Amino acid sequence: MPRVAGLIxxxxxxxxxxxxxxxxxxxxxxxxxxxxxxxxxxxxxSGSGRTDTGVHARGQVIAVEAPWRHSLExxxxxxxxxxxxxxxxxxxxxxxxxxxxxxxASERTYxxxxxxxxxxxxxxxxxxxxxxxxxxLPKRPDLEAMNGAARLLIGxxxxxxxxxxxxxxxxxxxxxxxxxxxxxxxxxxxxxYPSERLVLTFSANAFLRRMARNVAGSLLAVGLGRWxxxxxxAALNAKDRSLSAPPLPPNGLVLERVxxxxxxxxxxxxxxx
Amino acid sequence: MPRVAGLIxxxxxxxxxxxxxxxxxxxxxxxxxxxxxxxxxxxxxSGSGRTDTGVHARGQVIAVEAPWRHSLExxxxxxxxxxxxxxxxxxxxxxxxxxxxxxxASERTYxxxxxxxxxxxxxxxxxxxxxxxxxxLPKRPDLEAMNGAARLLIGxxxxxxxxxxxxxxxxxxxxxxxxxxxxxxxxxxxxxYPSERLVLTFSANAFLRRMARNVAGSLLAVGLGRWxxxxxxAALNAKDRSLSAPPLPPNGLVLERVxxxxxxxxxxxxxxx
Numbered sequence: 370m371p372r373v374a375g376l377i378x379x380x381x382x383x384x385x386x387x388x389x390x391x392x393x394x395x396x397x398x399x400x401x402x403x404x405x406x407x408x409x410x411x412x413x414x415s416g417s418g419r420t421d422t423g424v425h426a427r428g429q430v431i432a433v434e435a436p437w438r439h440s441l442e443x444x445x446x447x448x449x450x451x452x453x454x455x456x457x458x459x460x461x462x463x464x465x466x467x468x469x470x471x472x473x474a475s476e477r478t479y480x481x482x483x484x485x486x487x488x489x490x491x492x493x494x495x496x497x498x499x500x501x502x503x504x505x506l507p508k509r510p511d512l513e514a515m516n517g518a519a520r521l522l523i524g525x526x527x528x529x530x531x532x533x534x535x536x537x538x539x540x541x542x543x544x545x546x547x548x549x550x551x552x553x554x555x556x557x558x559x560x561x562y563p564s565e566r567l568v569l570t571f572s573a574n575a576f577l578r579r580m581a582r583n584v585a586g587s588l589l590a591v592g593l594g595r596w597x598x599x600x601x602x603a604a605l606n607a608k609d610r611s612l613s614a615p616p617l618p619p620n621g622l623v624l625e626r627v628x629x630x631x632x633x634x635x636x637x638x639x640x641x642x
Numbered sequence: 643m644p645r646v647a648g649l650i651x652x653x654x655x656x657x658x659x660x661x662x663x664x665x666x667x668x669x670x671x672x673x674x675x676x677x678x679x680x681x682x683x684x685x686x687x688s689g690s691g692r693t694d695t696g697v698h699a700r701g702q703v704i705a706v707e708a709p710w711r712h713s714l715e716x717x718x719x720x721x722x723x724x725x726x727x728x729x730x731x732x733x734x735x736x737x738x739x740x741x742x743x744x745x746x747a748s749e750r751t752y753x754x755x756x757x758x759x760x761x762x763x764x765x766x767x768x769x770x771x772x773x774x775x776x777x778x779l780p781k782r783p784d785l786e787a788m789n790g791a792a793r794l795l796i797g798x799x800x801x802x803x804x805x806x807x808x809x810x811x812x813x814x815x816x817x818x819x820x821x822x823x824x825x826x827x828x829x830x831x832x833x834x835y836p837s838e839r840l841v842l843t844f845s846a847n848a849f850l851r852r853m854a855r856n857v858a859g860s861l862l863a864v865g866l867g868r869w870x871x872x873x874x875x876a877a878l879n880a881k882d883r884s885l886s887a888p889p890l891p892p893n894g895l896v897l898e899r900v901x902x903x904x905x906x907x908x909x910x911x912x913x914x915x
Contacts, residue, residue, distance in 0.1 A: 427771060449768070454770065497652050
């Protein structure tokens with residue numbers, strides 16, 4: 370049976386996260402169900418990491434051993450035909466010897482997208498064409514203050530304040546880059562609908578559970594003037610999970626990319642990825 | 643009973659269009675149901691026009707007469723609390739004497755969003771984080787050719803080739819502006835996911851049924867080299883609905899704005915619109 374590595378995208382809105390749980394829809398469950406339909410076999414799909422309920426991915430990496438005698442391109446197409454529209458197998462490749470999507474990963478990159486409205490003071494509103502993949506903020510945050518605070522978190526730290534480690538692991542992680550930027554929309558948004566897109570990009574060797582959303586929420590607390598940067602530093606140093614600012618909701622978060630230092634060209638031969 | 647005009651946004655994915663039909667979910671139906679829950683009365687909500695199944699709106703305009711004794715801001719909030727997340731009442735105002743959202747409208751503006759992928763030759767793919775509000779094209783179309791063809795349609799013409807008139811109306815409409823543009827995304831899209839956003843903006847005094855999607859499909863046929871511009875002109879002149887290129891699917895289409903020449907400041911006093 371060939372062992373295959375795959376690059377996966379999904380709209381996580383309607384899934385209870387990546388990892389299989391009984392009785393609820395998960396991305397891993399949908400991938401395994403479609404593969405069972407296709408091959409008749411119960412194949413275990415492993416991922417680079419779990420994503421929470423409602424979190425999206427453009428670049429989740431998986432591996433699976435499946436009884437398949439045709440080409441990987443044929444497997445990709447047949448698999449996609451049996452998956453819900455919200456999940457896409459972008460490309461497949463033969464997995465290198467000893468490759469594991471989680472344990473071989475050297476770096477993960479997430480993005481959190483927010484919109485700052487052109488008006489203020491109407492915090493609790495929904496925005497039907499925006500909410501699925503972004504958080505609309507109550508007002509424009511201070512980008513410089515957030516990036517100043519972000520620099521305090523870059524590097525190797527014990528991030529116990531911001532997330533939970535899998536059993537048997539410690540809570541030390543290395544954040545490689547962390548910054549907010551305003552993304553220009555050269556298309557004017559009519560009638561002052563939310564108008565400035567502010568995006569947080571974070572890369573780390575690995576993320577604790579909830580870490581991405583807690584870090585994003587804590588930086589935003591600084592940007593909105595609810596926290597000073599030194600309160601963020603104190604919270605980090607306290608290593609106390611009760612001291613994180615509230616996590617941002619999952620809708621704005623996308624797992625963009627997983628990197629494998631040992632296999633830098635894992636999917637690069639696949640032009641259609 | 644006060645007569646109220648409203649500005650509405652919705653994600654049309656899960657609705658069978660704006661206009662009420664029995665047994666299927668519609669935007670108008672959801673607005674009326676929520677209002678009935680709120681006031682106990684059967685109120686008829688009229689709109690500026692029907693949108694097709696799956697078409698979205700940022701700026702649909704409605705009017706309704708409802709038994710309501712409190713402020714319009716209180717009505718807006720209470721109504722929004724009872725609506726599904728996919729529909730938002732952006733703002734409400736007292737309707738001017740003789741105002742009708744459809745018959746008073748002088749101009750409608752739609753946008754159709756497409757993405758040209760960085761690669762070619764994999765046309766039938768789904769893109770989970772893109773598909774809801776845009777069409778992914780099989781390859782990059784020729785923008786200049788599309789805008790050359792678009793100029794042939796601007797002005798007052800009989801658009802019978804491209805759509806159906808409501809009973810008792812003719813098929814003459816006036817297109818005020820019609821152009822494709824590339825919208826820069828200064829945020830690089832990782833791993834060559836669809837990478838150039840190409841948007842068609844069209845304004846007309848009114849649209850025939852299906853006209854926006856048929857015109858978009860016909861211009862795209864020119865852009866992809868399937869049609870020459872003079873074939874588009876011939877199709878227009880033939881006034882024969884069988885001669886339109888296939889309509890584009892609804893997911894990329896958004897009703898952005900409805901203008902009322904007689905009431906230019908209808909919602910402008912509402913900072914939170």
